[in-house]
């Protein structure tokens with residue numbers, strides 16, 4: 555080895571040590587232009603591989619998959635409900651919007667039969683909204699005690715009466731937002747009043763029967779009334795919102811009980827795939843675990 559000339563050592567990183575000087579780059583680029591051209595002619599760089607064409611996004615095939623909310627199935631459910639309950643309507647006795655509103659407030663956690671036993675005497679005692687608005691909630695409590703939760707219900711009824719008198723000229727409003735502004739009134743009560751009395755389909759009544767049976771029929775997977783209502787509003791045609799709720803409530807009272815539904819007598823049986831059916835003609839249910 556010539557003295558004073560030390561070969562470059564590989565650094566710890568495996569790269570040659572010593573930074574490249576400004577304007578210099580590595581490899582053949584240090585060579586003069588002509589030499590570089592010559593080199594490229596002799597050793598042409600490998601042609602760039604053509605990129606494979608991007609795969610087109612393919613939507614998952616829906617055909618053939620069971621869809622419990624398909625329009626055809628929903629129409630069939632509605633058709634059978636029409637046959638079963640052609641005259642289904644609200645079971646709460648009432649003569650005007652105010653009586654229906656009071657009865658609906660009282661029906662929370664209580665049977666319609668019980669409410670119907672209480673309201674005739676109640677409206678005889680306090681015939682107008684103004685009569686209710688003039689009450690203190692404690693005065694009303696004994697009259698509605700048998701419907702349960704009577705303290706809260708008294709506050710709601712008296713509070714609603716006061717607001718209707720003060721803000722709406724003594725008339726029950728036929729507007730969802732205005733109804734929702736009344737004490738003790740949520741969407742279920744508002745939908746009952748709007749649908750049954752005013753014949754306005756602003757939503758779907760979701761009571762305990764609609765909640766349970768909509769899930770059994772696969773019309774919703776949700777468990778929260780607000781979300782169930784949204785699901786039903788999506789899959790059921792608007793002109794059926796009012797009737798559908800009445801029919802399902804009747805179905806829940808007559809056959810599709812919370813415990814031991816009477817599937818053997820149910821006209822929806824062969825299109826119902828509820829996990830807690832008590833009887834079935836559908837082969838796939840028999841094999842289901």
Ligand code: SF4
Pocket residue numbers: 770809810811815816817818820821822823824826827828830831832
């Ligand atoms: S088949 Fe049974 S679970 Fe299904 S809707 Fe009828 S009664 Fe209810």
